[in-house]
Amino acid sequence: MARGILVVCEQREGEIKRATHEALSEASRLAAALGGEVAALLIGDKVKAKAASLAAFGAKKVFVADDARLGGYAVEAYTNVAKKVCDDFRPDFILLPATALGKDLAPRLAARLGAGLASDVIRTEVTDGSLVLTRPIFAGKALLSLKVTSQPQVITLRPKVMALAEPDAALTADVQDVALAGLLDTIRTTITKTEKATTGRPDVSEADIIISGGRGIKAPENFKILEELADLLGAAVGASRAAVDAGWRDHQDQVGQTGKTVTPNLYIACGISGAIQHLAGMLSSKCIVAINKDSEAPIFQVCDYGIVGDLFEILPLFTEEYRTVKSRG
Amino acid sequence: MEFDLKEHQQMIKETARDFAEKELKPVASKLDEEASFPTENVKKLGELGFMGMMVPEEFGGAGLDSVSYAIAVEEISRGCASTGVIMSVNNSLVCQPILEWGTPEQKQKFLPDLAKGKKLGAFSLTEPEAGSDAGNIQTTAVLAGDNYVINGTKIFVTSGAKADVVLLFASTDKTLKAKGLTAFLVEKGMPGFKIGKKENKMGIRASDTSELIFEDCKVPKANMLGQPGQGFKIAMRTLDGGRIGIAAQAVGIAQACLEAAVKYSKERKQFGKPICEFQAIQWMLADMAVEVDAARFLTLRAAYTKDKGVSYSKEAAMAKLFASGTAVKSAINAVQVHGGYGYMKEYDVERYFRDAKITEIYEGTSEVQRLVIAASLLKA
Amino acid sequence: MNLVVCVKHVPDTESRIRVKGDGTGIVTEGLNFVVNPYDEFAVEEAIRIKERIPGSKVIVVTIGPEDATKSIRTCLAMGADDAVHVVDGDFQRFDGVATAAMLAAVIKDLQFDLIICGKQAVDDDCAQVGPALAEFLGIPDVSVVTKLDVAADAKKITAVRETEAARETVECSLPALVTAQKGLNEPRYPSLPAIMKAKKTAIKTVPAAELGLGPDGAPRVEVLKFAEPPARKAGRVLEGEPRQVVKQVVTLLVEEARVL
Numbered sequence: 001m002a003r004g005i006l007v008v009c010e011q012r013e014g015e016i017k018r019a020t021h022e023a024l025s026e027a028s029r030l031a032a033a034l035g036g037e038v039a040a041l042l043i044g045d046k047v048k049a050k051a052a053s054l055a056a057f058g059a060k061k062v063f064v065a066d067d068a069r070l071g072g073y074a075v076e077a078y079t080n081v082a083k084k085v086c087d088d089f090r091p092d093f094i095l096l097p098a099t100a101l102g103k104d105l106a107p108r109l110a111a112r113l114g115a116g117l118a119s120d121v122i123r124t125e126v127t128d129g130s131l132v133l134t135r136p137i138f139a140g141k142a143l144l145s146l147k148v149t150s151q152p153q154v155i156t157l158r159p160k161v162m163a164l165a166e167p168d169a170a171l172t173a174d175v176q177d178v179a180l181a182g183l184l185d186t187i188r189t190t191i192t193k194t195e196k197a198t199t200g201r202p203d204v205s206e207a208d209i210i211i212s213g214g215r216g217i218k219a220p221e222n223f224k225i226l227e228e229l230a231d232l233l234g235a236a237v238g239a240s241r242a243a244v245d246a247g248w249r250d251h252q253d254q255v256g257q258t259g260k261t262v263t264p265n266l267y268i269a270c271g272i273s274g275a276i277q278h279l280a281g282m283l284s285s286k287c288i289v290a291i292n293k294d295s296e297a298p299i300f301q302v303c304d305y306g307i308v309g310d311l312f313e314i315l316p317l318f319t320e321e322y323r324t325v326k327s328r329g
Numbered sequence: 330m331e332f333d334l335k336e337h338q339q340m341i342k343e344t345a346r347d348f349a350e351k352e353l354k355p356v357a358s359k360l361d362e363e364a365s366f367p368t369e370n371v372k373k374l375g376e377l378g379f380m381g382m383m384v385p386e387e388f389g390g391a392g393l394d395s396v397s398y399a400i401a402v403e404e405i406s407r408g409c410a411s412t413g414v415i416m417s418v419n420n421s422l423v424c425q426p427i428l429e430w431g432t433p434e435q436k437q438k439f440l441p442d443l444a445k446g447k448k449l450g451a452f453s454l455t456e457p458e459a460g461s462d463a464g465n466i467q468t469t470a471v472l473a474g475d476n477y478v479i480n481g482t483k484i485f486v487t488s489g490a491k492a493d494v495v496l497l498f499a500s501t502d503k504t505l506k507a508k509g510l511t512a513f514l515v516e517k518g519m520p521g522f523k524i525g526k527k528e529n530k531m532g533i534r535a536s537d538t539s540e541l542i543f544e545d546c547k548v549p550k551a552n553m554l555g556q557p558g559q560g561f562k563i564a565m566r567t568l569d570g571g572r573i574g575i576a577a578q579a580v581g582i583a584q585a586c587l588e589a590a591v592k593y594s595k596e597r598k599q600f601g602k603p604i605c606e607f608q609a610i611q612w613m614l615a616d617m618a619v620e621v622d623a624a625r626f627l628t629l630r631a632a633y634t635k636d637k638g639v640s641y642s643k644e645a646a647m648a649k650l651f652a653s654g655t656a657v658k659s660a661i662n663a664v665q666v667h668g669g670y671g672y673m674k675e676y677d678v679e680r681y682f683r684d685a686k687i688t689e690i691y692e693g694t695s696e697v698q699r700l701v702i703a704a705s706l707l708k709a
Numbered sequence: 710m711n712l713v714v715c716v717k718h719v720p721d722t723e724s725r726i727r728v729k730g731d732g733t734g735i736v737t738e739g740l741n742f743v744v745n746p747y748d749e750f751a752v753e754e755a756i757r758i759k760e761r762i763p764g765s766k767v768i769v770v771t772i773g774p775e776d777a778t779k780s781i782r783t784c785l786a787m788g789a790d791d792a793v794h795v796v797d798g799d800f801q802r803f804d805g806v807a808t809a810a811m812l813a814a815v816i817k818d819l820q821f822d823l824i825i826c827g828k829q830a831v832d833d834d835c836a837q838v839g840p841a842l843a844e845f846l847g848i849p850d851v852s853v854v855t856k857l858d859v860a861a862d863a864k865k866i867t868a869v870r871e872t873e874a875a876r877e878t879v880e881c882s883l884p885a886l887v888t889a890q891k892g893l894n895e896p897r898y899p900s901l902p903a904i905m906k907a908k909k910t911a912i913k914t915v916p917a918a919e920l921g922l923g924p925d926g927a928p929r930v931e932v933l934k935f936a937e938p939p940a941r942k943a944g945r946v947l948e949g950e951p952r953q954v955v956k957q958v959v960t961l962l963v964e965e966a967r968v969l
Contacts, residue, residue: 012874072877075840076849100872104852107837110806111844116929117806119835132933137803137834141726142735144803145933160967188849188885192867193878209968233969257596258675266968277670280596287966288944289958295948304966305958306946317955322969325959336779340786340904343743348898378901391901 003036006091008082008109009054010101011044018164019097021057023157025165026124027095028058033126036092039063040173041085043078045071048175055173057165063089065178072191073101079108080183086113091152093131098156106156116150120158140286201227204253207236209266210285212255213248214240214278216271216292216311220248225312226270229319232326238262240278256281270311274299291315338397345379345401349408357409360535361680366491367412367535374412375446379405380419384428389441395570395632399577403625406581410684411535413581417574418487419443422692423450423496426512426567430555439494439514451492452571453483453515453541454564461697463498463564464507468543470499477501477513477553479546482525485691489539490524493517497543498564501557510560514552521546532683569642571692572649573635576628579652579688583621586656586663586681590614593667610666617659624652643705650698653688660685710765710863712755713816715826715838716748716784718777718800722831732934744780747827750889753896755825756788758859766790770815772808773800778912785907786899792910793819797917803932805837810925812838813845815915822863824886828853839888845925850886851879855893 005027009020020040027038040059042051044066051062065081082105086094094109096102098120110117122143123134130147133155137144148155204210211226211233223237230237239249241256255262256278267285272278274290274297282288283302290303291311300306307314334342352370360367374380382398384390398420406413424443427436442448459465468481479499489495495515502509515522525540555563591614594605604610631644660682664671671678689695720726720740727736744752752769759765769784769792771777777800781792793815802808816824824843829836836852843850855876856869865882871890881887899907920926945961947954962969 075851079844100853100870103836104840104850107806107809107839107841108844108850110837110929111809111841114924115806116804117835117837117841118930119805119837135834136938137935138720138726138735138832139722139834140938142728143936143938145936146803147931147933148929149931150929189851189879189881191877191879195876195878196874257593266962266966276596276598287962287968289962295946300944300946303944303946304942305961306944307954307958308946308948309951309954313951314955317951318959321955321959325963325969336782337904337908339779340783340899341901343741343783344898344901344904376900377898382901386902386905391905393901393905 003034004089004091005031005036005038005093006089007040008096009040009042010097010099011047014047016050019099019159022162022164023095023097024057024059026162039089043070043081051175055171056167056169059173062173062175063178067180069184074187074189075104077184077187078105079112082109083112085178094152094154096156098158102156106154110154115152115154116148117154118146118148119156121155122158122161202236204236204238204262205260208264209233209235210238210262210264211235211268212238213243213270214272215242225315240272269299272299273297338400341397342400342404345404349404353408353412364534366537370412371415379416380446381424381444382420384424384440384444388436390444395635396629399573399628399632402574402577403581406578407585410582411533413578414533414536415488417578418452419450421571421574422452422567425570426563430563448493449488449491451486451488451495453486453495453497455485456483461694466500468499470501470511475550476547479543479548481543483541486539486541488537489541490527490537498560507561508558511557512554512560512563513548514554515548519546533687568692569645572645573631575688575692576648576652579656580625580628582656582681582685583659586659587617587621589678590663590666613662617662620655624655627651643702646698646701650695656685656688710762710822711820712767713819713821713824714751714755714769715812716769716771717745717830718742718773718780719745719830719832728935728937734935744783745827745830747889749896750893751825751827752784752787753894754857772797772811774798781912782907783899785910786903787897792912794912794914795917796914803833804928804930805835806841807928809838809841809845811920812842814920814922822883826888828888828890843886848884848886849881851881852888853890854887855890
């Protein structure tokens with residue numbers, strides 16, 4: 001029996017989100033291992049033109065639900081549409097990115113389908129023809145391996161984890177319109193306003209990314225270089241005790257034994273030697289990058305990636321390089 | 330016999346701990362440095378019911394048992410020892426004696442506000458010539474018509490300058506010595522009641538410790554607590570309960586010391602490894618842990634005995650003696666584990682060290698506690 | 710207004726989580742269990758709505774072991790009026806959809822205008838129960854809400870939800886379900902008198918086996934194994950031409966570490 005894998009795509013203002021490409025890449029890999037056809041479901045308003053591009057990441061079929069009423073996320077309408085496509089296509093697996101939208105839609109769809117759901121999956125493995133999923137639990141303090149035992153299986157994938165396939169512009173897909181009659185009648189939620197996410201910098205204790213400066217920053221005005229990168233990354237700006245004692249930064253931003261203990265995904269330590277008093281506050285970071293002129297600095301013992309160099313030269317280059325990478329999408 | 334906390338005691342412990350972590354700890358160092366009173370936090374504690382925990386519901390309290398109280402004082406003190414003593418004095422040294430010795434009118438007048446934290450209480454016994462020798466009190470109270478006229482100076486009064494109600498002990502008959510002492514509830518604003526010097530202390534600096542001056546202070550007869558001559562008995566009985574609070578405060582300080590020492594020893598590396606891997610440090614931590622637990626159990630045992638309604642002076646004295654000694658020892662060891670850094674104000678253990686000492690002194694010195702215990706052993 | 714709040718009894722986030730040697734679960738000995746922090750926001754929000762709209766009632770529903778009563782009483786002490794406790798020792802099933810089916814079986818018989826859940830439980834981190842529950846009950850949902858207003862006529866709500874790129878203001882008709890995100894409110898401490906009063910509130914208990922679920926209640930996932938996260942690998946220090954080195958590191962951060 002041929003297996004089908006349906007990827008429910010996410011778009012914002014007509015642009016397909018990277019997490020969708022990741023999900024399609026993963027779906028293609030699963031189809032190669034388990035057999036079956038990869039299909040994509042694209043929901044939105046005036047999105048039909050984007051449908052063909054999903055083929056580049058492996059979709060053989062694209063179901064398009066294009067309607068003014070679907071422009072903004074409307075949970076019940078999206079669920080109805082997804083259910084209809086599932087009834088027609090009968091996929092064995094339904095993948096969604098574990099974004100805010102995916103995390104809302106997937107449980108509703110699973111409940112509607114009488115299916116089980118594995119959320120925020122970071123690894124998939126095919127073992128004896130069945131799919132084993134791994135996901136973090138207890139805020140990542142442990143990992144859980146599980147199988148979804150229902151037919152179909154609904155899975156959401158953690159963004160930025162699944163490898164992106166090389167897009168092949170030569171690939172094509174069979175694009176079909178979804179018959180929307182009757183599916184969009186009960187829409188009980190309406191988005192009345194959309195604003196860009198808050199411009200304020202996150203607090204050091206909550207940020208996913210922190211860029212910290214120490215004695216090597218030399219002067220308070222030089223923190224501007226860190227702030228520029230921080231704004232680009234949506235990061236918080238932290239400081240070592242040396243920088244706070246010198247009056248360059250506020251004690252609120254101090255990371256360390258007598259400051260805050262932080263657990264970001266990425267901690268970039270600039271001009272910080274790595275004394276234990278500081279390390280005690282950031283050693284639980286998922287990934288540590290150190291930039292320091294002194295190759296003997298203790299921070300290089302604990303970092304995941306270290307750059308020996310002048311931070312005044314390295315940081316602007318880092319900012320520039322990240323901008324380039326980001327614009328490439 | 331059970332060592333597990335009841336569900337409501339577990340909830341109280343968690344609420345007090347949450348409050349200490351979120352509200353007290355972040356400002357404790359600053360208040361200590363500035364020697365400023367934790368007004369906001371005391372207000373919040375009052376609103377949550379922590380200032381009159383054992384006051385019955387009919388007077389606006391939570392009607393809780395002493396064990397719950399001891400648990401709460403420990404958690405609050407673990408965050409801020411100064412706040413711990415402010416809470417303990419209000420509960421044990423002011424609310425409790427009014428409950429035990431007050432007339433229905435006095436209970437109705439004073440307890441609801443004290444229990445809800447709307448009014449703050451203080452306990453004033455000590456004088457320049459009367460510390461351990463409480464019977465040597467010189468402050469006089471002379472009956473004149475419907476008032477008692479009080480003259481004298483009191484020192485080292487916790488919350489003295491901030492209190493709305495002061496439980497004051499004065500002599501109504503010097504010839505009877507201790508048996509001539511009488512208790513009064515003096516209210517802020519009564520004529521002749523003045524705040525004197527605010528002490529500049531080694532520790533618990535956010536707690537206000539002041540001199541109180543009484544110059545022909547007129548206190549209505551209706552504000553006498555108990556009978557003339559009952560003052561000494563009231564003071565001693567009240568201090569029995571206060572000792573449970575101070576023992577709990579000491580346990581809180583000791584616990585904070587233990588946690589700080591364990592944490593630091595895991596982080597600090599010398600000679601190529603974290604210092605917690607050295608036996609010397611492990612033994613220090615082990616000894617601290619045993620003593621903190623022992624202090625806690627002695628304190629809870631004293632509270633439990635009080636709740637049973639039987640005499641508990643010996644148990645309370647044992648708890649306070651041991652817990653205060655433990656607090657001081659734990660603080661010394663915690664600073665030692667931190668090495669040079671422990672001597673710096675940047676680290677909390679420096680404050681714990683200065684806070685701990687007073688627990689061996691106030692509400693009956695450790696020497697007095699030993700006399701109480703010996704007296705209990707030797708009678709009959 | 711009738712409000713229902715779903716609350717889970719979970720290990721304290723400060724807890725040290727260790728996986729059992731045989732990988733069959735986590736070590737529960739020594740763990741302190743508390744109200745799920747996201748559910749605390751939910752309870753607080755429900756109580757604030759109750760305080761604003763006279764005549765309102767807040768019911769707490771929990772699926773959990775016997776000692777989950779501590780968490781339930783904490784919610785009552787915060788101001789909830791009643792509670793239903795589905796007693797289930799097997800409550801950490803990592804299957805949010807099945808859990809939602811159980812909750813739906815209880816809640817469908819309650820009067821409700823608004824259901825508030827936490828956005829996820831801090832043990833399983835599934836974030837499934839809220840939307841799945843709304844689906845089972847046939848009501849709309851707005852998830853990950855950071856601000857909630859109830860219309861004066863109590864017939865609709867206006868919620869602000871945070872998505873990756875934007876903040877959406879969503880209007881939704883009642884009855885509905887929302888899931889609470891951090892920032893929605895600052896939960897109150899339960900006062901001591903309230904803790905003592907909550908001791909006396911009767912909690913309705915229902916054994917899980919008596920929920921009368923059909924196939925909806927069957928498990929939909931099979932838990933295979935628990936594991937510790939991988940140990941930190943040794944780091945790499947790069948020296949050389951600055952532009953090259955930077956390019957290398959950024960690439961590694963994006964593709965290897967996947968933190969950018």
